[in-house]
Amino acid sequence: MNKFVQVLGGGAALAICAVSANAEISYSPNTVFDTESGLYWRLFETLEEGRSAGFSWASVAQTADLFLHYAPPDAEGTLPGYEPDWGGIVSYTTSGDGMSYAFSWESSYDFENYLPPVLSDPFGYNISYGIPGPHSPMTDVLIAQVSGDNHQAVPVLFRDATQADQYGSAAGEVEGIIDPPPESIDVCPCYDYDYSDGEIKTIDYYDADGTLKTAGYLMVSSVPEPSHHVLFLAGIAGIALRRKLGNVCRGRPACR
Numbered sequence: 001m002n003k004f005v006q007v008l009g010g011g012a013a014l015a016i017c018a019v020s021a022n023a024e025i026s027y028s029p030n031t032v033f034d035t036e037s038g039l040y041w042r043l044f045e046t047l048e049e050g051r052s053a054g055f056s057w058a059s060v061a062q063t064a065d066l067f068l069h070y071a072p073p074d075a076e077g078t079l080p081g082y083e084p085d086w087g088g089i090v091s092y093t094t095s096g097d098g099m100s101y102a103f104s105w106e107s108s109y110d111f112e113n114y115l116p117p118v119l120s121d122p123f124g125y126n127i128s129y130g131i132p133g134p135h136s137p138m139t140d141v142l143i144a145q146v147s148g149d150n151h152q153a154v155p156v157l158f159r160d161a162t163q164a165d166q167y168g169s170a171a172g173e174v175e176g177i178i179d180p181p182p183e184s185i186d187v188c189p190c191y192d193y194d195y196s197d198g199e200i201k202t203i204d205y206y207d208a209d210g211t212l213k214t215a216g217y218l219m220v221s222s223v224p225e226p227s228h229h230v231l232f233l234a235g236i237a238g239i240a241l242r243r244k245l246g247n248v249c250r251g252r253p254a255c256r
Contacts, residue, residue, distance in 0.1 A: 024069045024080060027122050036069045037062070038222055043123040043144055045216040055219035057147045060154055062220060063178055064098025070119045071101035071176075079103060082116040089116075090171075102175035110168040118174055120158035126215035129192035129203040134165035139190070141205070144218045146178070154179050155212055159186075185212075 026033040032041040039062065044050035047057055071079060077092045087107030094101045107114035120142045130138035139161040148154035157180040162172035177184055189202035207213055 025117065025119065027117065030122055032066075032119065032122050034066055034069055037065055039066075039220045040222075041066065041218060041220055043142075043216050044219050047217055047219070050217060050219035055221045057151075058218045058220045059147045060178060063146045063156060063218065066119075067094075067101055067176055067178070068098040071103065079116055084114050085111040087114065099179070100175070100177045102173070104171070104173045106169070106171040108168040109164060109170045114170055116172075116174065118160050119176060120160065123158075123218075124215070126213060127203060127205060129190040131191060131193050131200065135163050137161040137163045139186075143205070143212050143214045144216060145214055146218050148179075155214065156218065157184065
């Protein structure tokens with residue numbers, strides 16, 4: 001579940017649907033569709049579950065292509081599909097070969113289209129942490145596995161850190177890394193506020209045996225490209241995925 005919760009109205013729904021229909025990457029519940037490659041992407045807990053649904057394990061090369069289509073090296077500091085009414089991309093870097101991307105953004109939640117499309121949002125996250133409050137980053141992490149040489153598992157790290165204040169300011173950092181080096185992993189334990197019991201708990205990227213916590217396997221399926229009408233409906237259904245503002249502004253009437 002995303003730590004940074006956004007409540008969207010009808011106007012914002014239309015804005016996100018337009019992004020879904022016009023950018024190379026389209027988003028719907030649990031699924032990312034890459035219009036350039038014609039591949040549907042989903043996250044499955046097991047390879048068997050994905051194969052039974054008609055998906056195959058994504059390769060490193062396919063994942064690199066997805067990264068290149070989401071954050072192209074030649075985008076000149078812009079993110080395709082992100083055109084906020086105010087603000088935008090602050091910094092933007094890619095490895096050039098699709099193995100990684102990173103960008104930061106700033107905008108205002110007084111505008112409906114302030115959040116950038118985040119590649120990992122439809123898949124969900126297996127690590128989340130942060131203490132609610134102004135300018136306190138709320139971080140969501142997904143670590144999934146793709147197929148490398150000789151079909152060995154290669155981790156893919158997605159990280160989305162977002163913060164806001166009670167005056168309308170919002171900012172964030174987003175990144176994706178295939179086979180992340182150890183220095184790209186946050187030094188934890190990290191701290192998270194648990195709303196169920198009001199306690200602060202520790203979060204780590206690693207299991208007790210020292211292995212990275214993974215959510216499952218990224219898998220792909222080649223399907224006919226859906227019509228813009230289908231993408232529009234999928235965008236409406238996917239609005240619930242962008243629930244990011246409430247934890248930062250919880251209990252602060254000035255936040256909207």
